[in-house]
Amino acid sequence: MKEQWMVYAKKADFKGISERFGIDQVTARIIRNRNVKGEDEIQDYLYGTLPGCPSPFLMKDMEETVDILGKKIHDGKRIRVIGDYDIDGICAAFILVKALKRLGAKADYDIPDRIKDGYGINVNMIELANDDGIDTLLTCDNGIAAWTQTAYAKSLGMTVLITDHHEVPFEETEDRGGGDSYTSAAHRLEVVPPADAVVNPHQSSCGYPFQNLCGAAIAYKLAQALYETWDIPPEELSPFVEAAALATVGDVMTLQGENRILVKEGLKRMAHSQITGLRALMEVNGLQPAELGSYHLGFVIGPCLNAGGRLDTAKKSLRLFLEEEEDQAMKMAWELKELNDRRKDMTVKSVEAAVRLIEESGMEQDDVYVVYLPDCHESLAGIVAGKIREKYQHPVFVITKGAGGLKGSGRSIPGYSMYERLTECGKFLSAFGGHPMAAGLSLPEENLEPFREALNCGSGLTERDFDKQIWIDVPMPFSYVTEELLKEFRLLEPFGNGNEKPLFAQKGLTVRKKNLIGRNKNVLKLQLADEAGRPIEAILFREAEEADREIREGAVISAAYYPDINEYMGKRSLQMVVQSYRTDG
Numbered sequence: 001m002k003e004q005w006m007v008y009a010k011k012a013d014f015k016g017i018s019e020r021f022g023i024d025q026v027t028a029r030i031i032r033n034r035n036v037k038g039e040d041e042i043q044d045y046l047y048g049t050l051p052g053c054p055s056p057f058l059m060k061d062m063e064e065t066v067d068i069l070g071k072k073i074h075d076g077k078r079i080r081v082i083g084d085y086d087i088d089g090i091c092a093a094f095i096l097v098k099a100l101k102r103l104g105a106k107a108d109y110d111i112p113d114r115i116k117d118g119y120g121i122n123v124n125m126i127e128l129a130n131d132d133g134i135d136t137l138l139t140c141d142n143g144i145a146a147w148t149q150t151a152y153a154k155s156l157g158m159t160v161l162i163t164d165h166h167e168v169p170f171e172e173t174e175d176r177g178g179g180d181s182y183t184s185a186a187h188r189l190e191v192v193p194p195a196d197a198v199v200n201p202h203q204s205s206c207g208y209p210f211q212n213l214c215g216a217a218i219a220y221k222l223a224q225a226l227y228e229t230w231d232i233p234p235e236e237l238s239p240f241v242e243a244a245a246l247a248t249v250g251d252v253m254t255l256q257g258e259n260r261i262l263v264k265e266g267l268k269r270m271a272h273s274q275i276t277g278l279r280a281l282m283e284v285n286g287l288q289p290a291e292l293g294s295y296h297l298g299f300v301i302g303p304c305l306n307a308g309g310r311l312d313t314a315k316k317s318l319r320l321f322l323e324e325e326e327d328q329a330m331k332m333a334w335e336l337k338e339l340n341d342r343r344k345d346m347t348v349k350s351v352e353a354a355v356r357l358i359e360e361s362g363m364e365q366d367d368v369y370v371v372y373l374p375d376c377h378e379s380l381a382g383i384v385a386g387k388i389r390e391k392y393q394h395p396v397f398v399i400t401k402g403a404g405g406l407k408g409s410g411r412s413i414p415g416y417s418m419y420e421r422l423t424e425c426g427k428f429l430s431a432f433g434g435h436p437m438a439a440g441l442s443l444p445e446e447n448l449e450p451f452r453e454a455l456n457c458g459s460g461l462t463e464r465d466f467d468k469q470i471w472i473d474v475p476m477p478f479s480y481v482t483e484e485l486l487k488e489f490r491l492l493e494p495f496g497n498g499n500e501k502p503l504f505a506q507k508g509l510t511v512r513k514k515n516l517i518g519r520n521k522n523v524l525k526l527q528l529a530d531e532a533g534r535p536i537e538a539i540l541f542r543e544a545e546e547a548d549r550e551i552r553e554g555a556v557i558s559a560a561y562y563p564d565i566n567e568y569m570g571k572r573s574l575q576m577v578v579q580s581y582r583t584d585g
Contacts, residue, residue: 001393002467003580005505005560007475008033021046026480027488030473030502034256046491048261050241056221056228060206061197065161066225068196069138072159073105077135081109082121083318084141084215085309087250087302091216091243092140092163094321099223099240100138103230111314114379115402119433119440121146126153135159141215143193144200145169145433150193160195163222165215166433167419168192168202210258216247217262239274242266243321246278249294250302252438254498263494267292277320280333281305294494304333307340310379343380350376350384354398355391367459368416369394370452374401382409382438389413393466397441397455399448405430406448410439415465425454470560470580476504478536478576481563486574503579507558509536516548524548526578528559537566538576547581556584 010032017028021042036045044052056062072079079100083093093109100107110125112118117125120142126149129137136159143150143162147169153160170188192198199218201208213221220240227237245266248259255263271290273279278301282289285300308317320332354371363369369388376384378400385398389411395418399408412418417436422429428451432441443451495501512535513527524544528536538559540547551557559578566575 001391003470004464004467005470005472005580005582007472007505012037017042023491024485024488026474026476026485027491030489030492033471033473034499036256044257045260048264050261050265053258053261054209056225059199059201059208059218059221060203061199062222062225064197065163065199065222066229068136068159068161069100069103069105069226070229072136073100073103076106078133079105079107079136079138080129080132080134081107082125082137082139082142083109083111083314084120085111085114085314086141087305087317088165088215088247089141090305090309090314090317090321091247091250092214092219093318095216095219095223095240095243096138096140096163097318097322099226102232102236103226109318111309111318113313114309118407118431118442121149123149123152126156126158129153130156130158136161139163140219141165143195144198144202145193147191147193150195154194160193161197161199162193162195163199163215163218165200165202165213165218167435168200168204170423212254212257212259214244214247214251214253214259216251217244217253217259220244220262238269242269242273242275242278245270246297246301246305249297249494249496250305252298252497255294255494255496256498260494260499263294263297263496267294267297267494275321276324276326276329277322277333280320280326280329281336283330284333284337294496298496303343304336304340307336307343310343310377311339343383346377347380347383347387350380351387354384354388358388358392364392366452366456367394367461368452368455369396370399370448370455371396372399372406372448376400378402378407381407382411382440385409385411393468395461399443401445402442405442405444407442408440410434410441412437412439413465414469416459416461421455421459425451428454471500471503472505472560473502474504475506477506477530478504478561478563478574479530479532479534481574483565483572483574486563486565501562503560503562505558505560506530507584509557509559511551511553511555511557514548514551514553516544521545524551526551528557528576536576537573538578539566540578540581542579550583551581558582558584 012032014025014028018025036042081093081096083089097107097109121139138161140163144164144166150160169191173189201211223240245263248263253259270292281301281304287296305317308314323329353373381398381400385396389396395412395416397408397410399406410418418439419434419436422432422439428443428447430442434440508531509528512529515525517523517525522544524540524547526538528538560580561576561578564575564577566573
């Protein structure tokens with residue numbers, strides 16, 4: 001895979017920012033590179049708090065939702081929360097069920113089965129709710145695409161409240177008047193379900209200033225609005241902040257604006273978590289609550305919660321979070337960890353199969369990879385697609401064979417909106433939904449090849465789109481790094497999508513010595529020297545064996561790196577963590 005090393009060139013008064021906020025000019029540059037500008041935005045980025053976030057009542061239909069729920073609770077009507085089978089839907093359902101019960105509601109929940117039901121609310125769930133005497137359906141992390149299902153529930157006399165964060169479905173139009181369920185926006189008609197209230201900041205008529213919240217964060221905003229209305233102390237929202245933070249990272253939302261504040265505050269609260277099930281998951285995974293970071297949410301805890309929905313039922317994960325008895329929570333946490341360990345093994349086998357298919361079939365010539373793995377567990381399609389996308393830097397759809405036809409998940413690259421492309425290819429699909437960077441779909445088997453051809457016909461992608469872009473924040477000699485600067489970089493955390501860990505670059509580094517270390521010999525340790533002869537201790541984790549073959553002792557390289565502290569035998573030293581490298585000359 002080719003790489004393009006790109007250096008940010010965004011302008012600002014870095015000296016003035018440095019003096020105003022008491023930070024290094026390097027730190028000021030990094031903040032500007034994250035599209036943060038102006039004193040107010042910088043202040044929020046460095047020191048933003050939850051009370052400083054926008055009021056939930058700025059969201060369209062929030063007041064109506066709170067009013068309706070208030071009346072239902074007062075009248076003793078039964079309310080059912082409809083979640084989803086991934087980490088976002090699980091955390092959102094946890095928040096709403098706990099909040100409603102705190103208010104005295106007769107509330108329960110249902111979550112679709114990933115295999116049997118597919119995504120979101122469906123007719124079977126609606127009929128079951130009706131048979132159970134449910135008066136009100138409250139969706140979270142789903143519902144915005146459920147026009148038919150909503151209409152059916154309404155025909156049965158049920159109240160339907162939708163909270164969701166997914167893109168609003170639309171129809172292309174040249175010129176069409178509006179109606180109750182349609183809103184014109186740039187020649188697109190938003191198709192909003194005929195619910196009693198719809199809370200989704202992606203609606204063009206919603207004035208909420210931050211659109212990119214996950215489903216659990218929107219559930220948190222609804223809980224906040226309910227608690228404000230009922231005069232419940234805001235301190236009682238603390239476990240919901242934890243859940244919203246976990247979902248924000250797990251659903252790979254951008255860590256900017258309100259999302260970043262949520263995750264930052266959520267991590268603080270997790271050090272003394274009020275969620276018994278979350279504490280149990282930390283313990284079974286050997287995590288120290290006080291040292292928890294966004295990495296642990298996204299790559300350790302999150303996958304355990306998702307494993308329930310992938311290989312068993314997401315209700316198992318939700319029950320863990322609702323459980324308050326510690327011994328029972330530990331037992332449930334171990335079950336989820338074991339499921340996740342199974343999921344890891346299955347993923348490795350499916351990725352290997354996908355790579356073989358791509359390289360043996362000539363698919364590498366396609367712009368968009370459509371990888372058909374009939375034996376892959378359909379719940380793993382998204383994970384496999386993500387790993388293939390990372391390896392080849394192409395948009396990828398992994399398609400699996402299910403009982404009712406083919407199902408698949410896609411993962412994209414910058415500049416290629418999967419959701420819009422699927423809308424254009426909708427005639428081949430039975431159903432689809434998602435975001436610009438990720439999507440899910442189902443289709444008849446006979447449409448697989450026409451679908452692949454349609455995606456690759458006029459994809460709009462060029463060869464440069466397939467180059468991996470390495471964005472350098474500041475070309476900076478390692479000699480500039482101090483422990484004090486590293487301490488200051490902690491102000492930039494939590495890192496993640498949209499707020500990446502800073503990356504620096506230095507050229508003219510001579511390789512004095514190298515050797516593979518670690519139990520599996522999969523880490524490359526380097527002794528480098530800069531152009532002034534100053535020694536630099538460096539380490540490389542990614543594709544270390546390949547790097548060991550490519551880099552010769554005595555060679556001169558350029559390195560894209562992040563500085564860190566190496567602690568060994570009670571000694572601390574600065575260390576260059578190499579993310580990418582080039583051989584000079």
